[in-house]
Amino acid sequence: MNAAMNPTPVQPVPQPLLSARQLSVRFGGVLAVNNVSFDVQQGEVFTLIGPNGAGKTTVFNLISRIYTPTSGEIDYLGPQGLIRLTEQAPQDVAGLGIARTFQNIELFEHATVLHNLLIGRHTQRKTGLWQDLLFTRTAREAELKAREKAEEVIEFLDLQHHRDAMVAGLPYGVRKVVEVARALCTEPKLLLLDEPSSGLNVEETEDMAFWIQDIKNDLGITVLMVEHDMTLVSKVSDRVLAMNQGEVLAMGTPREVQSDPGVIEAYLGSVDDVSSLRRQTA
Ligand SMILES: Nc1ncnc2c1ncn2[C@@H]1O[C@H](COP(=O)(O)OP(=O)(O)OP(=O)(O)O)[C@@H](O)[C@H]1O
Structure with a gap:
């Protein structure tokens, strides 16, 4: 050839x-x-x-x-x-x-780091309102997956220490990282x-x-x-x-x-x- x-x-x-x-x-x-x-x-x-x-x-x-x-x-x-x-x-x-962070942090101040991450993850949820209300198997699985992802991101960004802290009480630098964490929970x-x-x-x-x-x-x-x-x-x-x-x-x-x-x-x-x-x- x-x-x-x-x-x-x-x-x-x-x-x-x-x-x-x-x-x-x-x-x-x-x-x-x-x-x-x-x-x-x-x-x-x-x-x-x-x-x-x-x-x-x-x-x-x-x-x-x-x-x-x-x-x-x-x-x-x-x-x-x-x-x-x-x-x-x-x-x-x-x-x-596509996930984003904001120049002036936009987090739920009176929720914990973990809850902010779970809220961030909510955009990924494929379950509807009724499934969530009735807590069907699909909704339970979605909830479990959301928690797993949030824990994974907390570990990845070294936020374990702040996991259950209220966002309002955290130093500004940590809050910036929490915002990144929330974005990562959506698996962008x-x-x-x-x-x-x-x-x-x-x-x-x-x-x-x-x-x-x-x-x-x-x-x-x-x-x-x-x-x-x-x-x-x-x-x-x-x-x-x-x-x-x-x-x-x-x-x-x-x-x-x-x-x-x-x-x-x-x-x-x-x-x-x-x-x-x-x-x-x-
Ligand atoms: N919603 C808006 N209505 C009217 N003018 C706007 C709006 N948003 C931006 N502009 C104008 O558009 C131009 C570009 O603004 P932009 O905010 O995109 O710049 P930038 O590079 O991000 O600046 P900075 O670094 O200050 O944030 C500016 O003249 C601004 O005043």
């Missing part, structure tokens, strides 16, 4: 988990997002950075379906195959394997983290970086985050998308984006800021 009859096998290109195409969002006279396209690959940590008002949160809210784009679309490789995410109802997003394919380091001190931010790496490496979950702390961004991101005034400025590895002249000028502003960024990411 000659070489022409036995060609080198072509490696299949992995399908992106999420593909945003030419997204634009207009709020009255403000073009918050202008023709933004990007792919998020399966298993990567993809981070949106940019100065205040760049449009990061708006892009984030398009993915979690809080907003609908003025134009453009987002495709997503969900548990049932490729779907047009921008056509899904907001309340269906969690059921599609895509985890959206909105400024995971906001409000955390240096040590807590380092811990958060470890958790994000473990979530990616040990659980194989794809992470898309908005983040300002460049130390955290550089440590955990595979790729970074820098935005400014609603537009894409640069996309690439943290190092590539950080040395992009457009990013340095628009995002960092001054030479002092650039040196401080280099020190942080060295």
